[in-house]
Each structure stands twice: as structure tokens, then as C-alpha cells.
Amino acid sequence: MTRRIVRTAIQLALLTTIILFSVLFLDxxxxxxxxxxxxxxxxxxxxxxxxxxxxxxxxxxxxxxxxxxxxxxxxxxxxxxxxxxxxxxxxxxxxxxxxxxxxxxxxxxxxxxxxxxxxxxxxxxxxxxxxxxxxxxxxxxxxxxxxxxxxxxxxxxxxxxxxxxxxxxxxxxxxxxxxxxxxxxxxxxxxxxxxxxxGPPQKVERPTPRVGKEGRFKIMQVADLHLSTGIGVCRDPEPKGANGGKCDADTRTLEFVGRLLDDERPDLVVLSGDQVNGETAPDAQSAIFKFAELFIKRSIPYATIFGNHDDEGSLSRAAQMSLTSSLPFSLSEAGPNTIEGVGNYYVEVLAPGNSQHSALTIYLLDTHGYSPDETRFKGYDWLKPKQIDWFKSTAATLKESHKHYTHIHLDMAFIHIPLPEYADGSNHPIIGQHPEGVTAPGFNTHFRDVLVDAGVPVVSCGHDHANDYCALSSKKNSESGNGDLWMCYAGGSGFGGYGGYGGYHRRIRMFEVDINEAKIRTWKRLEWGETDKRLDELVVVDGGRVVAPT
CATH class of the missing domain: 2.100.10.50 (Vitelline Membrane Outer Layer Protein I, subunit A)
Known part of the structure; x- marks a missing residue:
């Protein structure tokens, strides 16, 4: 027994020496x-x-x-x-x-x-x-x-x-x-x-989103793709046992998104975070290229923000944004480097024809990842004061330029992690499914009220895959006096992320903006089941104001 212990100790010492030598002197x-x-x-x-x-x-x-x-x-x-x-x-x-x-x-x-x-x-x-x-x-x-x-x-x-x-x-x-x-x-x-x-690199032109001649503009919000390097492994696929139990996560996810792109023919796609499943994407570039190729081959502009999983793989947020923004039809931007996060920016959608006036402004913000102060605020990170100041300043400046637009100008916002107010029990009505809890930040920067004061009537997020509802948040204590805000979830779209909540089917949210009536309508489409049906369709804005279903 003693000899065995000595021999094991010698082997461990030799192994330690080899490791130290490798660390110090190897490539x-x-x-x-x-x-x-x-x-x-x-x-x-x-x-x-x-x-x-x-x-x-x-x-x-x-x-x-x-x-x-x-x-x-x-x-x-x-x-x-x-x-x-x-x-x-x-x-x-x-x-x-x-x-x-x-x-x-x-x-x-x-x-x-x-x-x-x-x-x-x-x-x-x-x-x-x-x-x-x-x-x-x-x-x-x-x-x-x-x-x-x-x-x-x-x-x-x-x-x-x-x-x-x-x-x-x-x-x-x-x-x-x-x-x-x-x-x-x-x-x-x-x-x-x-x-x-x-040959030489080809120049990539940035597209200019514009409302169609009929006065409508359709946005597809794709949340939580959770793409991998390679075909990936499905998590919680529904229905269980479909296709003989064979389910390649990325293949099925991309086929779903591609089918809806062809069915709905959106004018813009907003990817609201966790496009890349960092843990299963040792080469994030390969994962990014898979979703980008869907839009590029169909000539559809797209804009991205990050979730808490995107940068857990091989590339940082900055590197991913640099790569994505260099691709055709991408509207993605890193945003100001003087504020926290990567991907704080806005997209202006111009009025029909040759007009240079904005009819719709879409704000996109980086909600970061995990809490920087887990002992006091467990869970997830929050929007920082500099980000909120940037939003206030930007919204105020744009509001001045939007005064020259002859119709009612509309605004929307997209984030990844829901705001704390999503969990407010007084929100009513709630249209859609709410099977899981709201995993919002523990610290509240009250960005919900900032959105209302800036005149933004609807914000939509991802993150909680099985939540797909829109909830009306009503307060009367904001500076504008109009404290109504629709807070929506897109629902998870990717089979690489969880979905195990009582037969949950992956889904995608649509928004249609009608500038003639200053109206915003929203609905969802399913990957399985009633795939041709508009699910939970409702009007959230009419005449430029937040409205509740009758």
C-alpha cells in the first residue's frame, strides 16, 4: 500500500512538472x-x-x-x-x-x-x-x-x-x-x-427601410434562436416523437424561420438576442452566418441586439457586432462607445415614395447579461444610466426632426431581457401565454417610465422562451400624463433553447405598422400545429395612441 501511494505521488509530481513546463514554455x-x-x-x-x-x-x-x-x-x-x-x-x-x-x-x-x-x-x-x-x-x-x-x-x-x-x-x-x-x-x-x-472585397451597401406604397410596414421579431456550431441538439422538441424522434435543432429552427419569411414577407427582421447559443457554439461566426444567410438571400433587412448567451462562445459582443454589421442587408450597429453595452442604436423607417421623413423609429438597446451584483440583485443585468440618458437625448432630438412629418410618427423599442414591470401583477389585459415566471433584473432603473415619457407605445423582448404575451402596463404618474405601455414577449423560436412548458411550440411574433391610421397590429405564428393561423392578433396602437382590446 505504501509503495502504491509513493508511486502515485511520483506520477502526480511528474504530471505537474509537465503541465508547468507546457504553460511556461509552449506556444x-x-x-x-x-x-x-x-x-x-x-x-x-x-x-x-x-x-x-x-x-x-x-x-x-x-x-x-x-x-x-x-x-x-x-x-x-x-x-x-x-x-x-x-x-x-x-x-x-x-x-x-x-x-x-x-x-x-x-x-x-x-x-x-x-x-x-x-x-x-x-x-x-x-x-x-x-x-x-x-x-x-x-x-x-x-x-x-x-x-x-x-x-x-x-x-x-x-x-x-x-x-x-x-x-x-x-x-x-x-x-x-x-x-x-x-x-x-x-x-x-x-x-x-x-x-x-x-478578387477584391465587394462593397456592402446599407439598406434603407421604407414603408410600402400602401402605407404598411411589417416587422418580424425573431427571439432566442440559440444556434450552434453544427446542426445542434434539440431541447424539449414538440410534439415529442415527431419525425421518428429525429430533431436537428438548427435545421428545424432555420426551416421554421425561412417558412415564415416566405409566408409573411416582412420588410424588416429584428433579432432580439440569443441568436447564438454560446455554450454550443465554439465558432460563433458559423452560427451567425446561418441566420444572416436566411435574410440575405431574400434581400430582407435585419437588425440585431444581444442576449445573455450570445457572447458565451468564441466571440465577444463587439466582435460579433463588427461581423454582423459588415454583412449585406444588415442594419446592426454597435452604437456609441461612450455608453455601456454593444448595440444601442435606432433604425429610421422612411415614409413611402421618395420622402426623406421618418414614419417609424425603432429603438434597440443592449440589456447585457448577468447581474454585476449577485449578492444584492440576483439574476440579470439592467440598463445603465448612461444608456438611459442616451435614449432620452436621442429620442428628444429625433422628435424635433419628426415634426416635419405630416402624419403621426410612431415609435417602437426592442430589448432582450424583460423590464421589471413585466412582472407587475396589475398589468391588464394579458393577451397570450404566461406559463413561466418573468426573469427580469432585480434592480429597477424605471426605463419603463422613460419609454412612456418619450412617447414609445410598445416594447418587445425575448429571454423567457415560453412567455409569448402582450401585457398592458398602465400608470398615470409619468411626466407626459399618459402612462400606458404595451409590453410584449416574442416567444422562443429556436430548438437549441429550452421550451419544456406543457407542450410549448416554438413561435415568432409579427408587428404590422399602418402609417395611414397610425396603427400597430401584432400576432404570432407557430412552428407546429395551426401554422397558418394568426395567433392572439390584436391592435396595440391606433391613431398613435395605446389602445386596449374591446
């Missing part, structure tokens, strides 16, 4: 890095062309093994192709790049990239018709030594890595390879896919 990829370093996105600098691509694999247990090539020659794409799940292996894609004007007669540029086990040039005769160069991971490169080829639109100018069998590429000029990189069996399960861009 920094083995250390616990600051969050900012995990938020790196590949840089695609204009004017550069790719001259070579390769893959470097290393053994994470070997203190002398490194996954970084000479940084003076190679740029490493900071995504572990195993998504940090390899027990003993790590793999990283490296590229060589050079400015076009610096290319010499001996330089080669990459014209094409293929992935496979066999030489792409081998035909039926077994003879190679074209020269392809092999690289690790099943990479095959077609390179040219002619400097003039660098001016062609066919030249590869940027490379990225996405993940998952359902990975998509929404960026203009980019194309994703159908075959994943060929790693070992563990790595192949991650479905690491190469995406390349040909």
Missing part, C-alpha cells in the same frame, strides 16, 4: 488567454493575394510540438480546426500572402483550392491533366507562377474556416468548399470547411 495556444485574444477574426486585407496555404498539426501532449509556422512568412487563421476538442491533437490553417504590387516573377499565386484524397487532375486514364500541389488535410492547390494572373478575378485573395455540415457562406464574393478538411477521425467530426474569396 501560447496552450495557455488560458485573455478574452480579447479569443475574439480574433481573420483579417482580409484589401490588396493582398494568397500565395500558399497549408495545415499544421501538433501533439498537445508533446512540449516540443508547435502548431505555429514561421510568423514572418505565414499568417495563422486563429481557429483550432478541432475546436479545442482534440484530446492529443490541434490543427491550424496557415496562409502566405503578399501585396500584388510586391509580386515578383518567381512568386506563385493560388488560383484554386480543392479538398479530397485524390489529385483533382487525375482523369479516367489516370494521367494528370493539370498540375495540383498537395498539402496536409486533403488540400490541393492550383498555383500559377505568372505575375499577371494576380490581376484576374479568379485569384484567391482571402481564406477563412467555417464549421459544421450545415455551414453557409453569406459574404459576397466568398464560396465555401462542400468537402470538409480531411483531418483524423476526431477532427473530421468537427466538419472544418474552407471558405475562399476571389
Amino acid at each position: 501560447t495556444r496552450y495557455r488560458v488567454l485573455p478574452q480579447s485574444l479569443h475574439n480574433h477574426l481573420p483579417l482580409h486585407t484589401p490588396g493582398l493575394v494568397i500565395t500558399d496555404i497549408t495545415l499544421k498539426t501538433c501533439n498537445t501532449l508533446n512540449p516540443f510540438s508547435t502548431c505555429r509556422l514561421d510568423p514572418d512568412k505565414w499568417h495563422r487563421i486563429e481557429k483550432d480546426l478541432y475546436l479545442s476538442t482534440g484530446w492529443t491533437s490541434s490543427a491550424w490553417l496557415h496562409i502566405k500572402r503578399k501585396r500584388e504590387e510586391e509580386l515578383t516573377g518567381t512568386d506563385k499565386v493560388v488560383l484554386d483550392v480543392r479538398i479530397g484524397r485524390l489529385d483533382p487532375a487525375v482523369g479516367e486514364s489516370g494521367q494528370a491533366a493539370e498540375k495540383w500541389e498537395a498539402r496536409p488535410g486533403g488540400l490541393w492547390l492550383k498555383r500559377s507562377g505568372k505575375k499577371k494572373d494576380s490581376d484576374s478575378k479568379a485569384v484567391i485573395t482571402a481564406v477563412d474556416v467555417l464549421f459544421g455540415a450545415d455551414a453557409v457562406e453569406p459574404r459576397p464574393g466568398w464560396e465555401i468548399r462542400d468537402t470538409p478538411l480531411l483531418l483524423d477521425s476526431a477532427g473530421e467530426g468537427q466538419e472544418a470547411r474552407l471558405s475562399v474569396r476571389r
